[in-house]
Amino acid sequence: MTDGPSFSGREIAAVVSFTVLAAVIGVTSYRAGLNLSGNAGGAQMQAASGPAPVNGQALFASNCAGCHGGQAQGGVGPALLDAKTWTTAAFNDSVLHGKHPSGRELAPVMPRFAQTGLDGAPPAPEQIEAIHAFVKGL
Structure with missing residues (x-):
């Protein structure tokens, strides 16, 4: 008998899968953020180029x-x-x-x-x- 809690193979697989999935989402999000700041895609913002309205x-x-x-x-x-x-x-x-x-x-x-x-x-x-x-x- 063991004194500590024991985990089933299914529970261990779920924790490993969750960890891998979280790591993939984190790395993908980080890389997407780098691409956006590098002007490789996504929405671009520019200052208005037209003349200001006459007051x-x-x-x-x-x-x-x-x-x-x-x-x-x-x-x-x-x-x-x-x-x-x-x-x-x-x-x-x-x-x-x-x-x-x-x-x-x-x-x-x-x-x-x-x-x-x-x-x-x-x-x-x-x-x-x-x-x-x-x-x-x-």
């Missing part, structure tokens, strides 16, 4: 708010409440060339952004549209 609020703050107020409520320049209803073309003509939709010339203090630029660069149509969208949202 109308930031453009308004840096180019318009000094005269028209932070919420377009007016200041040195008039309030822009009626500009919410202007067409995109009318808003562009006003901002770029100083022309009111009625046809009158805006005051000389209003920059002609077609010549002066926005933030030191020539204005892009998307920038003017973004400013108009911001003003409409006020």
